[in-house]
Amino acid sequence: MKTNLNEIYDVLFDYYGPQGWWPGEGLEIAVGAVLTQQTNWQNVEKAITHLKDANCLNIDCLKRIPLVKLESLIRSSGYYKVKARRLKSLIELLARESRPDRDTLLAVDGLGYETVDCIMLYWFEKPYFVIDAYTFRIFRRLGYYEGKDYLELQRVFMETLPSDVQLYNEYHALIIAHAKKHCLKTKPKCESCPLLDYCLYTNEPNI
Ligand code: SF4
Incomplete structure (x- = not known):
């Protein structure tokens, strides 16, 4: 069921499109x-x-x-x-x-x-993958990471993905979009989710 992080990114990007995040500059x-x-x-x-x-x-x-x-x-x-x-x-x-x-x-x-x-x-446009509560939620449900340690989960992303500021930027934005539109904290909208085929949650909904 678990697939690679690049593939998850591609699915999210194809579905939600470019996010143009973060708001503001400097x-x-x-x-x-x-x-x-x-x-x-x-x-x-x-x-x-x-x-x-x-x-x-x-x-x-x-x-x-x-x-x-x-x-x-x-x-x-x-x-x-x-x-x-x-x-x-x-x-x-x-x-x-x-x-x-x-x-x-x-x-x-x-x-x-x-x-x-x-x-x-x-x-500063330095390649640090940003982890937030949405990242923990989605990647726990997808079966990537069960823990709550920021640096551990960040390492999963940074050791798997190329060190690329634009990719990290867009991926984080897509995670937020996905958490808000489908992977809600309670009652996630799994039926219409683009990651449904990759997700453990639908089989083990207590995750
Ligand atoms: S299938 Fe459901 S739990 Fe899994 S990522 Fe999609 S919305 Fe979240």
């Missing part, structure tokens, strides 16, 4: 990666719009802006007090170093692997 990617922690993208978009309207989606402003003002601008993204502090710490780093490496980003308070790899892949 610093906006890093800000979005922090704001999207534990919330949906619609809430992030509102916060990004508020930052843009205040002419504050830049390092100078984000460095200078008082914490309480930043909190109010990003309030719609939820956990805004925590996120404002994380953004401040990230901006302090980016003000000193325009292209910090992955380990340096990971040392910033509140930045985990997923957030940092989004910055590495989508902004």
Whole structure:
């Protein structure tokens, strides 16, 4: 049943087409990666719009802006007090170093692997495969990985696929599209799923 990751990609790409992800560019990617922690993208978009309207989606402003003002601008993204502090710490780093490496980003308070790899892949265009809750869900159901370890699952992708920024970018976007359109957390739409023939879940629906 289990097939290779390239084949899964081809099926998803043929079905959903190019996704043109991640929204935004440059610093906006890093800000979005922090704001999207534990919330949906619609809430992030509102916060990004508020930052843009205040002419504050830049390092100078984000460095200078008082914490309480930043909190109010990003309030719609939820956990805004925590996120404002994380953004401040990230901006302090980016003000000193325009292209910090992955380990340096990971040392910033509140930045985990997923957030940092989004910055590495989508902004710095470094080949780090981004793993998220959708990736765990889909590839557990497909029979690839049972665990919950970010680095382990990332290794499965990065050791199997060519080290290619565009491929990693598109694959992650396709995983999100698939998780939202078919492989839902509860009641996945397996009957119309393009991966139905490859999936263990339909045979063992408790996976
Ligand atoms: S067949 Fe169902 S569980 Fe399997 S990948 Fe498709 S939607 Fe998800």
